[in-house]
Amino acid sequence: MDDAALPKQKDSGTSPLDKLIKVPGGAKDAGIFLKECRHSGKLILRGDPSDDLFIKSTSKVLGYKLPLTPNTFLKNSEYTSVWLGPNEWLVNSLPGDDSSLENDLNIALTDVHHSVTNVSDNSTIIQLSGPNARSVIMKGCAVDVHPRVFNPGDAFQSNLAAASVIMWQLNLIPTFNIMVRASFASYLWKWLLDAGAEFGVQIRL
Amino acid sequence: MLYIKCPWCGYRDDAEFHYGGEAHIKRPFDADSLSDEEFSEYLFQKSNTKGLTLERWVHTSGCRRWFNVLRNTVTNEIIEVYPSNQLPSSQAGKEYYKNNWRRKSAAESLTTRQVEK
Amino acid sequence: MTMQRFRLKDLGQVDRSKPLRFKFDGKFYEGYRGDTLASALLANGVHLVGRSFKYHRPRGLLSAGAEEPNALIQVGEGNSTDPNTRATQMILRDGLTVKSQNRWPNLTFDLGYVNNLIHRLLPAGFYYKTFMWPASWWMRYEYWIRRAAGLGEAPKGADPDRYEKNHAHCDVLIVGSGPAGLSAALAAGQTGARVILTEEQDSFGGSLTYNTDCTIDGLPAFEWVKRTVAALSSMPEVILLKATVTNGYYDHNYLTLLESTDNDNQTGSEYKTRQRLWKVRAKRVVLATGQIERPLIFRDNDRPGIMLSAAMRAYLNRYGVSPGNRVLLFTNNDDAYRTAISLKKNNVPIAAIVDLRSNPDGELVDQVRSEGITIYPGHAIVSTAGYLRIKSAKIMQLSEDGTKLIGSMKEIRCDSIGMSGGWNPTVHLFSQSGGKLRWDEELAQFLPKTVTQNLVSIGGCDGTQGLSNCLKAGLKAGAESARATNNKGRAPRLPKVIEPKYNDQRTIWLIPTERANGKISNHFVDFQNDVTASDIGLAAREGYRSVEHLKRYTTMGMGTDQGKTSNVAALAILGETLGTTAPNIGHTTFRPPYTPATIGAYAGRNLGLLFDPVRTTVMNECHKGLGAKFEHVGQWMRAWYYPKPNETMQQAVNREVKAARDSVGILDASTLGKIDIKGPDAAEFLNRVYTNAWLKLAPGRARYGLMLKEDGMVMDDGVTTHLQPGHFHMTTTTGGAASVLEWLEEWHQTEWPDLKVYFTSVTEQWAVASICGPNCRKLLSDLAPDLDLSNEEFPFMSVKEGNVAGITARIFRISFTGELSFEINVPRRYGPKLWDALMQKGKKYDICPYGTEAMHVLRAEKGFIVVGQETDxxxxxxxxxxxxxVSKTKHDFVGKRALKRSDIIKNDRKQLVGLLTENETEVIPEGSQVVETPTSAPPMVMIGHVTSSYYSPNCNRSIAMALVKGGKEKIGQTLHVPLRNKTIKVTVTDTQFFDKEGVRLDG
Incomplete structure (x- = not known):
């Protein structure tokens, strides 16, 4: 497989979309931009938010209190924490930071019933942005993403086309991070290219 | 397509949910002491009402939480939703729950006896 | 090209600077942008557009909208072709090619017309009655009947056009852009509410596009429409959708809209969308769907040139098309007078107005009188003449009660007839929503009654009459709906309206016949299905008194128009025949779609590669490189077998199966479900969901478990490993990955929330290479020199973490083949690296990759079950x-009590046994039935079926497993497997075919 064009870490292994994303490029006046966030760290954190010690201990490690409002996320420069359920969060970190974070959380939560599971490889994140990003999402997702109800800081889990996804909005461009299971990534990537075709698609690294 | 209000995630299309059948079927703790007939009431007999019904759903494509719904099977109107460890709070839901034949079933009275101990 | 002879000067809304060329039945015509195909055909004087379904009678345009029963045409050519399109809804575009349907050899000379000449021999139910014998011939009859009664043709190949879907949400969805809908949109839109307004036609305004005799706030009605649409367009949260049929109303205000985007306005693009299916979730719905005019039911009321009165006005005022050179109007209300005034104004000659009412009066009547137009009050058309186009009509006076004809007959020459039998509110969507209807005796209409969803019906579809009233209802409903969905604002003031006033109508459902014998004939009720009033009478006489039976027996209302113009009259006539009224008859169910839709619109872009996700493991490229053939396992594509050049599948599988037992085999086992289970109560939880004991499983050790449903039936199986205290790694079947996780969550959340345990899916976190065979320990040792892999240090059913080929791995010593085996799990990203390293190092042991087929043979040799294959x-x-x-000592586990049920402990249940064929090379087809006593032909008593069957190269014979009634007691007996051409003799055995002692597990 010729992927010399990809600026990879040494021996970083295979990412789900490596085979599909070889050469960046596409329409100059594109309506949507797509990229894969390769190998970003992903942990599933479970614990009881009504337990003060759980909240305090996780805050110490993350630098902020876990989001308790359903379908929102919070972030700082290192970690993005997405609410997934009343006792479940996704903690997204930079590539390579997941093992130490996993360790730190486990140590901080030694005396608290919890679980931290590394799922960095279980799924990947496709970043979709651009003026027509919302229109593309609306083609395959029944959740309302209108700016009156969905904005930066908001997140949801639902289906996009035939893939189950976790999605969160980063900014007003708008930019959406779409987390999808590894084996559905190439399907979803092709679907996004097809759905975005009428607006013009630019692929970024 | 139903629009179901997950107690956590809010309104979502029914495609995001899986149906879990009748709600508030208590699992007999000491099922060995039930006769086959009594046990089959727990295992096989479902209320399947025309009109109001209490049922279970799980938000499969979302937060993966189980919860209960009071729905009218004729109009599909959803009267209330509440977490699975709770009882209905609407008047109609309370009445349906109280008057359900299951409250008098052997399997359920067994559960109650166990709890009383 | 022919001239547009019937296009009137300076009238209507078509764009005369944009001529469009189109082809109908091979002949070129010209129309304008803004035309429908129907209006363009009429502009060219083409009234004859189709042949009727059963009798092949020549038919013309009846309407100007979605209700059109006659003008069904085939649009486009090749694979783009679309049958049964209503010419009245087909937006004209340049280069359009269309043809008429259901005629042969052509429209003016159609051999099928012979059916009309013998129509008395073809009454309702004719086919059912005639072609009953012999029963086995029905398929042959049906072929010819369907050929004769054809609609359009479906394309042969794939539809080349692009169809999109779009999910949308809004506060208020307004269906219909007539006066009620438009004013509702205005009132709701100006509050800032999220509004979607849909219009089935290509331009907004509904009746205001052709009722030019009204003014709103001093503006001509259509000017008001344009101003209102412009105002709505400037509102950022208002979506205006024209050429969009709201075709389905489902639960909880979920509606589907089908938008046609294929007009020539679209800029050329390879991604040009033909249609877009909108799936809308509306907080509130405003139905402003208006009304559909009713035809009058008189003899030969179906000739080309006979159309609805308001449709005539629409062609005239909206499209600037004259309906003919001598127009006769026939009515039971004031609508035809309104049409007459419009015709007169544009100098279209009018023959007369025939009015069922004895004393028509009021302002419209007075105006017509003052224009000098002849009126025949208390008269009816009793028959018409003209084959391919109406030529004349005969009229007679009606008796006082309207049931008889009196006086002498008079013939009136005409080339078109505009008729009005009153109006039917368009309640289809309301009814689809679950709403119940009531019959209004005074208006003779079905109107909305019980509302079950968050909607309001306004304007014509709610029985409201008059422009001013509709505007008022619209403003009120729009403002209220916006407020009800948390928007603030007040309704705009009601504009000043000048409009003609209508007086009462006289409802006579069936116009009497002039024929001496009094028998009615050719009084068409359902134009599309050729159902006449006498067919309805016949059905009633033969006992089809329920409206649902009437529908199926006569096919009334079953066409592509779903009886939009015919149903109510049919009900009323059935009622009169049975001596009751329409409300007692009831009505048939209204079902989506409101108008026919292209299948492509529902398929959308879910085509080809996007039809269903294809899931592959991270080692997929490795398998491809090895020349693997793949098989679908659910959505997964798994390596099936790896043929060498010139090898058959059987040869390849035999080789793989042998290699796995003789040296080393390697399998990609990544697709197995994997669940990470953590918490102090994890073991207790496993103890409750598996049938066996889990509390004493030491860290580092693994155990096979079986999960049952509460009814005692096997649901899933797999090996679960105790990694560290309170931390387990569960594996599930490939197909059970998602459902098992949901199952665990269900029990935890709803039954045992007190247990401290968490579950997380890690199915795709790990890539898994499973190696097996006597040399696999040596191979692993080569790649993991630091690990002690001896039986003592690393026994069967245990786990180790360590470095394999430089990758941190979890190694499980578990086996699905009965051989010494290791399942090496590494983070997914390193899957190919692991695979390649094993293949490379394995060369010296002749490592052989094996696929799912060999895996199945290997496990079957050992009698290992596959859930979903041996179980159902x-x-x-x-x-x-x-x-x-199955634990005998545990207090409880899911399914425990059910296993004691009397039916479960019966001896004659189907039990899993082995089957060995008499002929060792013969492999029984899986799924075959097993019998004790074969006979020469079915039926035979079937006592079981074959669940797994393979050729086993290690046993040098075929092997099979089967579920057989009382199978355990039949071991040693001979049974039979009857096939189409032969019967296979088998001996019942146990299910262990190879290495019964299990000595190979330790290598």
Whole structure:
């Protein structure tokens, strides 16, 4: 497989979309931009938010209190924490930071019933942005993403086309991070290219 | 397509949910002491009402939480939703729950006896 | 090209600077942008557009909208072709090619017309009655009947056009852009509410596009429409959708809209969309769907040139098309007078107005009188003449009660007839929503009654009459709906309206016949299905008194128009025949779609590669490189077998199966479900969901488990490993990955929330290479020199973490082949690296990659079950002979009590056994039935079926497993497997075919 064009870490292994994303490029006046966030760290954190010690201990490690409002996320420069359920969060970190974070959380939560599971490889994140990003999402997702109800800081889990996804909005461009299971990534990537075709698609690294 | 209000995630299309059948079927703790007939009431007999019904759903494509719904099977109107460890709070839901034949079933009275101990 | 002879000067809304060329039945015509195909055909004087369904009678345009029953045309050519399109809804575009349907050899000379000449021999139910014998011939009859009664043709190949879907949400969805809908949109839109307004036609305004005799706030009505649409367009949260049929109303205000985007306005693009299916979730719905005019039911009321009165006005005022050179109007209300005034104004000659009412009066009537137009009050058309186009009509006076004709007959020459039998509110969507209808005796209409969803019906579809009233209802509903969905604002003031006033109508459902014998004939009720009033009478006489039976017996209302113009009259006539009224008859169910839709619109872009996700493992490229053939396992594509050049599948599988037992085999086992289980109560939880004991499983050790449903039937199986205290790694079947996780969550959340345990899916976190065979320990040792892999240090059913080929791995010593085996799990990203390293190092042991087929043979040789193959939801662990895995001492586990049910402990349940064929090379087809006593032909008593069957190269013979009634007691007996051409003799055995002592597990 010729992927010399990809600026990879040494021996970083295979990412789900490596085979599909070889050469960046596409329409100059594109309506949507797509990229894969390769190998970003992903942990599933479970614990009881009504337990003060759980909240305090996780805050110490993350630098902020876990989001308790359903379908929102919070972030700082290192970690993005997405609410997934009343006792479940996704903690997204930079590539390579997941093992130490996993360790730190486990140590901080030694005396608290919890679980931290590394799922960095279980799924990947496709970043979709651009003026027509919302229109593309609306083609395959029944959740309302209108700016009156969905904005930066908001997140949801639902289906996009035939893939189950976790999605969160980063900014007003708008930019959406779409987390999808590894084996559905190439399907979803092709679907996004097809759905975005009428607006013009630019692929970024 | 139903629009179901997950107690956590809010309104979502029914495609995001899986149906879990009748709600508030208590699992007999000491099922060995039930006769086959009594046990089959727990295992096989479902209320399947025309009109109001209490049922279970799980938000499969979302937060993966189980919860209960009071729905009218004729109009599909959803009267209330509440977490699975709770009882209905609407008047109609309370009445349906109280008057359900299951409250008098052997399997359920067994559960109650166990709890009383 | 012919001239547009019937296009009137300076009238209507078509764009005369944009001429469009189109082809109808091979002949070129010209129309304008803004035309429908129907209006363009009429502009060219083409009234004859189709042949009727059963009798092949020549038919013309009846309407100007979605209700059109006659003008069904075939649009486009090749694979783009679309049958049964209503010419009245087909937006004209340049280069359009269309043809008429259901005629042969052509429209003006159609051999099928012979059916009309013998129509008395073809009454309702004719086909059912005639072609009953012999029953086996029905398929042959049906072929010819369907050929004769054809609609359009479906394309042969794939539809080349692009169809999109779009999910949308809004506060208020307004269906229909007539006066009520438009004013509702205005009132709701100006509050800032999220509004979607849909219009089935290509331009907004509904009746205001052709009722030019009204003014609103001093503006001509259509000017008001344009101003209102412009105002709505400037509102950022208002979506205006024209050429969009709201075709389905489902639960909880979920509606589907089908938008046609294929007009020539679209800029050329390879991604040009033909249609877009909108799936809308509306907080509130405003139905402003208006009304559909009713035809009058008189003899030969179906000739080309006979159309609805308001449709005539629409062609005239909206499209600037004259309906003919001598127009006769026939009415039971004031609508035809309105049409007459419009015709007169544009100098279209009017023959007369025939009015069922004895004393028509009021302002419209007075105006017509003052224009000098002849009126025949208390008269009816009793018959018409003209084959391919109406030529004349005969009229007679009606008796006082309207049931008889009196006086002499008079013939009136005409080339078109505009008729009005009153109006039917368009309640289809309301009814689809679950709403119930009531019959209004005074208006003779079905109107909305019980509302079950968050909607309001306004304007014509709610029985409201008059422009001013509709505007008022619209403003009120728009403002209220916006407020109800948390928007603030007040309704705009009601504009000043000048409009003509209508007086009462006289409802006579069936116009009497002039024929001496009094028999009615050719009084068409359902134009599309050729159902006449006499067919309805016949059905009633033969006992089809329920409206649903009437529909099926006569096919009334079953066409593509779903009886939009015919249903109510049919009900009323059935009622009169039975001596009751329409409300007592009831009405048939209204079902989506409101108008026919292209299948492509529902398929959308879910085509080809996007039809269904294809899931592959991270080692997929490795398998491709090895020349693997793949098979679907659910959505997964798994390597099936790896043929060498010139090898058959059987040869390849035999080689792989041998290699896995002789040296080393390697399998990609990544697709197995994997669940990470953590918490102090994890073991207790496992103890409750598996049938066997889990509390004493030491860290580092693994155990096979069987999960049952509460009814005692096997649901899933797999190996679960205790990694560290309170931390387990569960594996599930490939197909059970998602459902098992949901199952665990269900029990935890709803039954045992007190247990401290968490579950997380890690199915795709790990890439898994499973190696097996006597040399696999040596191979692993080569790649993991630091690990002690001896049986003592690393026994069967245990786990180790360590470095394999430089990758941190979890190695499980578990086996699905009965061989010494290691399942090496590494983070997914390193899957190919692991695979390649094993293949490279394995060369010296002649490592052989094996696929799912060989895996199945290997496990079957050992009698290992596959859930979903040996089980089907009716199989208990006892049936599988797996009593050993069911704990006798545990207080509880899911399914425990059910296993004691009297039916479960019966001896004659189907039990899993082995089958050995008499002829060792013969492999029984899987799924075959097993019998005790074969006979020469079915039926035979079937006592079981074959669940797994393979050729086993290690046993040098075929092997099979089967579920057989009382199978355990039949071991040693001979049974039979009857096939189409032969019967295979088998001996019942146990299910262990190879290495019965299990000595190979330790290598």
């Amino acid at each position: 939801g009716t199989v208990t662990p006892y049936d599988l002979g797996m009593d050993w895995i």
